[in-house]
Amino acid sequence: MTTTACPVLLVEDDDDLREVMADVLVELGYQVVQATNGEEALHQLRTGDCLPCLILLDLRMPVMDGWQFREEQQKDPALANIPVVALSGHAELRAFDAVAHLIKPVQFNPLASAVERFCARPP
Amino acid sequence: MINACYEDAPIAHLEVDDLGIIVHVNNACLELFQSQEKMVGRSVVGLFSEGENGQAQVRRILEQRGGEAVEVAFRRRDGVERRAQVKAWRLRVGDRLQIVVFDVTKHHQQREVQVTEAREAIRARDEFLSVASHELRTPLAALVLQLATLQKLFRSDEASESNTRVLGKIDKAVKSTRRLTTLVDGLLDVSRIATGRLALQTEVCDLALVAEDIVGRTADAARRAGCELEVHVDGPLPGVWDRLRLEQILENLLSNAIKYGAGKPVELCIRKTPAMATITVRDHGMGIPAADLERIFGQFERAVPTRNYGGLGLGLYITRQIVEAHGGTIHAQSEPGAGALFVVELPRRLEFTDSASRVGEFTDNASRVGELSPGSSPGGDELSPGSSPGGDECTDSASRVAELSPGSSPGRAELPARPVAPGGPLAEGNPLRTTGGPPSQDRELQ
Numbered sequence: 001m002t003t004t005a006c007p008v009l010l011v012e013d014d015d016d017l018r019e020v021m022a023d024v025l026v027e028l029g030y031q032v033v034q035a036t037n038g039e040e041a042l043h044q045l046r047t048g049d050c051l052p053c054l055i056l057l058d059l060r061m062p063v064m065d066g067w068q069f070r071e072e073q074q075k076d077p078a079l080a081n082i083p084v085v086a087l088s089g090h091a092e093l094r095a096f097d098a099v100a101h102l103i104k105p106v107q108f109n110p111l112a113s114a115v116e117r118f119c120a121r122p123p
Numbered sequence: 124m125i126n127a128c129y130e131d132a133p134i135a136h137l138e139v140d141d142l143g144i145i146v147h148v149n150n151a152c153l154e155l156f157q158s159q160e161k162m163v164g165r166s167v168v169g170l171f172s173e174g175e176n177g178q179a180q181v182r183r184i185l186e187q188r189g190g191e192a193v194e195v196a197f198r199r200r201d202g203v204e205r206r207a208q209v210k211a212w213r214l215r216v217g218d219r220l221q222i223v224v225f226d227v228t229k230h231h232q233q234r235e236v237q238v239t240e241a242r243e244a245i246r247a248r249d250e251f252l253s254v255a256s257h258e259l260r261t262p263l264a265a266l267v268l269q270l271a272t273l274q275k276l277f278r279s280d281e282a283s284e285s286n287t288r289v290l291g292k293i294d295k296a297v298k299s300t301r302r303l304t305t306l307v308d309g310l311l312d313v314s315r316i317a318t319g320r321l322a323l324q325t326e327v328c329d330l331a332l333v334a335e336d337i338v339g340r341t342a343d344a345a346r347r348a349g350c351e352l353e354v355h356v357d358g359p360l361p362g363v364w365d366r367l368r369l370e371q372i373l374e375n376l377l378s379n380a381i382k383y384g385a386g387k388p389v390e391l392c393i394r395k396t397p398a399m400a401t402i403t404v405r406d407h408g409m410g411i412p413a414a415d416l417e418r419i420f421g422q423f424e425r426a427v428p429t430r431n432y433g434g435l436g437l438g439l440y441i442t443r444q445i446v447e448a449h450g451g452t453i454h455a456q457s458e459p460g461a462g463a464l465f466v467v468e469l470p471r472r473l474e475f476t477d478s479a480s481r482v483g484e485f486t487d488n489a490s491r492v493g494e495l496s497p498g499s500s501p502g503g504d505e506l507s508p509g510s511s512p513g514g515d516e517c518t519d520s521a522s523r524v525a526e527l528s529p530g531s532s533p534g535r536a537e538l539p540a541r542p543v544a545p546g547g548p549l550a551e552g553n554p555l556r557t558t559g560g561p562p563s564q565d566r567e568l569q
Contacts, residue, residue, distance in 0.1 A: 015347065016295065016298060016299050016302070019295065020295060020299075023292075
């Protein structure tokens with residue numbers, strides 16, 4: 001019997017950072033879906049097979065930034081309940097509505113425990 | 124007509140006759156200047172210092188019977204030199220001239236203090252930038268070395284799956300340290316520019332070869348951003364330039380074009396005349412509003428919100444400083460939505476080369492600079508139809524070369540060898556010094 005664990009949606013425009021974060025999460029045993037901006041993330045959410053257990057969201061991005069994405073997400077009842085962990089600088093810490101903030105530069109342990117809180121690893 | 128209120132007004136006031144002889148002074152006047160006996164009956168002009176045409180200016184307002192206030196120096200009754208604004212007027216034609224004297228010394232001192240404070244703040248910022256960028260470089264240099272050592276260790280080991288994985292991660296770490304180095308270098312350049320310590324190391328170098336190099340280095344980023352990179356270079360193109368700084372110009376312009384024109388073609392075109400080299404970089408991205416075309420070359424400026432695009436906003440500022448240090452110019456043309464065109468004009472300055480440093484070994488043929496867009500038609504594309512100066516040269520099929528092959532057959536280009544003009548234009552009137560000699564230590568990380 002296999003259960004498909006829901007993936008983590010990682011939204012980050014910096015290729016290097018996104019890739020290394022995805023690597024870390026994959027090695028921890030999670031599935032990861034990646035998007036490079038808010039618009040891509042919305043597209044993934046609306047077309048994907050399975051809603052993510054968690055969205056890791058960078059705030060400063062081209063095309064559609066984290067704030068705009070969050071607004072769109074909250075407007076859509078199908079997506080509004082997915083928890084969002086913001087990848088932010090100190091300046092945005094309080095202003096942004098998220099279940100948790102990971103301050104950049106993101107460290108390994110906080111990243112791992114943030115994801116662990118919301119997502120089950122596949123068996 | 125002069126009432127008590129007037130006598131005690133907190134502003135120095137005098138009444139003078141047609142010849143400028145003082146007829147009456149109020150109390151404030153006595154505090155500022157001297158006793159009544161010493162003033163009344165004498166010329167008002169004598170109250171003010173001769174320096175900076177002070178007395179002449181007061182004479183002028185007497186002759187004009189008023190007009191604009193003038194600012195002059197005077198010696199206060201305690202002997203201290205002060206500054207005053209002097210204003211004269213008549214209530215009615217035929218009346219005596221009324222003169223008020225405002226002591227504005229304090230305002231001047233405050234302004235001077237403000238200017239000094241502002242200068243000091245800028246100096247402190249530049250000093251901080253300089254220290255910070257140097258401090259950041261030290262651990263960065265250590266990190267770069269450690270990673271290089273790790274790479275060597277794992278490469279020399281026999282290839283296993285885990286080794287390959289580790290190597291992949293080290294490569295990524297190396298890439299990130301390179302980005303960090305570029306950012307820190309940007310800060311360092313800004314601090315050098317601000318303090319006049321950015322020196323050019325000029326030598327004869329071939330812009331076509333430099334371009335080839337940079338195009339090779341940028342190709343990967345262009346591919347990832349979905350930009351076809353079209354390159355047209357009219358080489359060989361020797362000139363007297365700082366090679367590393369030329370690289371920086373091209374890197375900055377190309378990486379900007381890729382950043383703001385992702386998904387669309389980017390064209391690099393380099394043309395020459397006997398005296399000049401012209402670099403144009405065109406993207407087809409969002410473009411730049413007319414109001415921002417000049418501003419983008421300023422320090423920490425950009426035409427897009429920082430919320431959407433990363434970076435320190437230093438690239439074009441540094442680029443302009445480098446271009447101008449070479450005696451060149453840079454400008455941008457754009458319309459929102461229609462992409463942007465950056466044009467750099469650099470004097471080649473070959474007449475300043477020393478006879479000892481002949482330019483040798485430049486390839487005869489158009490130097491082989493990579494054209495990374497196999498799909499484009501040979502010689503057909505117009506880079507800048509009708510907009511950029513002499514843009515048609517770009518379409519010269521002879522200057523279009525395919526494939527990246529640096530080692531083409533060596534030819535010889537004898538260039539005019541004349542002595543260096545003493546204190547040539549490179550050394551004049553720009554914020555960057557020009558020196559010869561070995562490259563500075565600061566470039567070790569590159």
